[in-house]
Amino acid sequence: MFPNIASEKIYVIGLAMHAAVHAERGLRLEEMVFEVSHRALRNAGISRKQLDNVVIAACDELDGRPISSMLMAAPAGGYLVDEIKVTESGLNGLAASVARLRSGEFQAGLVVSWCKSSKTDISAVMRLRNDPFYYRSLNIGGLVSDGMLAQAVASEFAVTRDEIAHRVRAAYARGASNPRGLGSPVPTVDVVENGAFTALPMRETDLAPLSDGAVTLVLCTERFLADNRQCVPLATLSGIGWASDSYLLGMHRLRSFTAARNAWEMALAQSGLSADELDFAELDTPSAWHEAALARIFGLIDAQISPSGSNFSQNPFFCMGLINAAEAVLKLSGAGGEPANARPRRAAAHGCHGFAQQGHVVAIFEAIGGQVN
Template sequence: MIFGNTNLSSCFRNNIWRSSAKFSSPGASMEGSTMGSQIQVGVIGSAVFAPRYPDRTSLEEALHAVTHAALRNAGLTVEDLDGMVVASCDQIDGRAISIMMASGSVGGVGRDILSTPSSGEHAFVLAALRVRSGMYRTQLVVSWNGMETDDINETQHLSTDPYYHRALPLDDLASHALQANALEAQVEGLRDAALGVVQTNRIQGAVAYPDYAPAPREKVLIERSKMLRFPLTEGMVSQPEFGVVALVLASDDWIAEREDAKVAWVHGMGWATEPGFLGDRDLATLPSLRAAAQQAYAESGTDFEKPDFDLAEVADATPYQQLVALEGLGLCPREQWVTSEADGQFAKGGKLPVNLSGGALSFNPVFCSGLMRIAEAANQARGQAGLHQQTNVAKTVAHGASGFAMQYNTVVVFGRDRRSSK
C-alpha cells in the first residue's frame, strides 16, 4: 500500500498526490435558501490520489490511502471524526452498492456514514450542512471515479431514459457536444477561444500535475486531432481517469481549539438543477448555475455584478463548459469570452485566473471532478495548493457540474478569513 503527504509525486513514480437545491426549471422561481450563519465551517485537510497505473492499485487501497492522507493533512486521526459523507457511482465502479465496499476503507465501520450517488460536490454540501446543523463538529468527505467498469460510455447510457436518449446513444460526451454546438451557433469566434482555453489549462495543468497532465499542444494540433463528437476533437477533452478526492471539514469552535489549523472558510454555498430532458432546455444557457451562484454569493456577501474573487476553479469537461460557467458565475459575459481569452485574463497572472490546477481538461476523474474543483479552490485559500499556489489569495470560488450538459450545478465560495458576524 502506498501512502502520501503534500509532495510525494517525486517519490512514487506510479502515483500522484496532492495532500494538502433548490430544484427548478426554466420559467420557474429559482430562489435559494439562506443557510444558518451561527456555525461556520472550514476545510482543514485535503488529499487527491491519482494512480498512473490503476490496474496496480485497488480501489480499496486508494480510498484507505487518500483518507489517511487527508486526515494527516488536517492533523487528525479517524477517531477524531464525528461522521463522513461519501459519493460514488455504482455503474462506474462496476459493482452494486459501492458504499458497502468503501465503508471499511474510509474508516466508516461503526461510525456515522452517509452516501450520495449524485456527485462528489453534493457530498461536500451535505457534509457542510451536517456541521452547520450543530450535530457534528467534524466530517470527512470522500468521492472517487473508480473506472472498474469495462466501458464508461455504456454505463452512462444506462442513466438515460430507454425510449429517447438511450437510443441516441446519449453519454457525457454526446451531451457536451450538443451543448458546444448550441454555444458555437450563438457566439462568433467561439471555437478559437475554446481552443485557447484548452491550451491555457493544459499549460497550467503541467505545473500543477507535472507527472500526469497531458503535454500542452498548439491550437492547430488540438483542432486537427481526431473528431469524437462534432465539434469536439480528441484534443479538446480529457479521457476519464481513476481518481480519489478527500476533504476534512470542521466547525468554527472545533477549529478555534486548534489554532494552528490551515483553514479555508466556507463563506457561501448554492446548488440548483436543470430539467432532466434535454429537449426542455436551452443548452446554450445555464439558469441553474446563475441561481446556484446567487445563493452562494448572497450568503457570502458577494456582489453578483462585481464579484471580488482572486481566482476560480470551474467545471471544464470541455472548454465550452468553462466559458459558459464563467457567465453563469457572473465572472465574464459571453460578449467578452473571445476577447478575454485572447487577452490572457483567465491564465496565471491574468485578471481572473481560472483553473490553475489545469481543471478536468488536464485530469478528469469524471464522478469526483466537481469535488476536485472544490478541493483546489479550498487549498488556494488555505495556502496549500503546492506548485500552482497563487500568492495573497483571500477569496475563491469553486463550481462543480454533473449530469448531461451540466444538468446539476453547485457553487462554493471560500475565504481565507472567517466571515464577519451578520
C-alpha cells in the same frame, strides 16, 4: 428563489488527493481510498474517532458495485460513525457534509470521493443513464448531449472555434504548471484545430482526457475548532449552492444554464460575495466549451479561471468537483509557497454532473486570517 439564511462558516482542516494518474492498476479501490482518507486525517491532526459524520460521494455504476459504500465505508473513514452516501458527484458530497455540520448536530466531518475512470466502461454507464424509451436507442447521453451543448454554447454566446482552441491550449498550459497534475504536454494549434469530431461541433481534442483519482476533505465547525486547538484550519467554506436542471434536453435547457446560475447565486449569497471579489474559480470543465460557457455565466475573466488547469490537469470524472475544492483550498492556504501577502483570499470551486451538465455545485472558500486585502 432560494432562502439563503444559512451563513455559518465551516472550516476545512485537512485534505489529501491521490497522486494524479491515468490508470491506477496497483491498488484496489479500497486501498486507494483508505490512503487518501488516512492522509487527510493526518493532515487535519485529528483521529478518525473524532469524526461524527462521514459523507461518501460515489457512483455505483462507475464503481461496478450495486451498493459501493458497503465495501468503501470503512476505508473511507466511516466505521461506527454516521455515514451517508450521495451519488451525483464529489462536490454534491460536500453539499451534504456542509448541511450536516451547519445543522448543529455534527461537529467534525469527512467527505470523500473517487473515480477509477480507467477501470470502467464509461460509455456503457452513460448508455445506461439514458431513459429506456426515448433516449437510449439513440444513445443521447454522453457524447451526443455534449455535442448539443457545444452547439448551444456556440450559438448562445457567439463562441468561435478560435476561442475553443485557445482555451484548450491555455488550460493544458495551466495544468502543466500544476505539480499535482498529470503534466500533459500542451497540444499544438495544429493538433487542436484538426482533432477528430466526436459529435459536431465537439472535437476529441476539445475534451479533457479522463484519469483516475480520489480526494478527501476534513471539515469542522467553529465549536470543534475551539475545542481542538491543535487543528490549523486551511480555509473556511462560506457558501455552497447546488441545483439540478431538466433531464429533457431542449434549446432552453442547453442555453440557459439555469442550474449553474442558481448554484452560483446560492453559494455567493451565503458568503456575501460577488463574482468580482473572487480571486479565482476552479471550474469543472469536461471540455473547453464548458469553460467558455461557465466563464460567461459566472462573469469571470480569464485570469480568474482554473489556475490548477482543472480537468486538463487531472480528470477523475466523478470526483472532479471535489478535486477542484481541494485545489482551491491548497491555494488559499499557501501550500504553493506564496508569501502570505501575495496569496489569493477568496475562491470558488465548481463541479457538474449528468448529461450536458444537468447538475451544478458551487462552493466558496476564503483564506484564514482577517480581511486583509
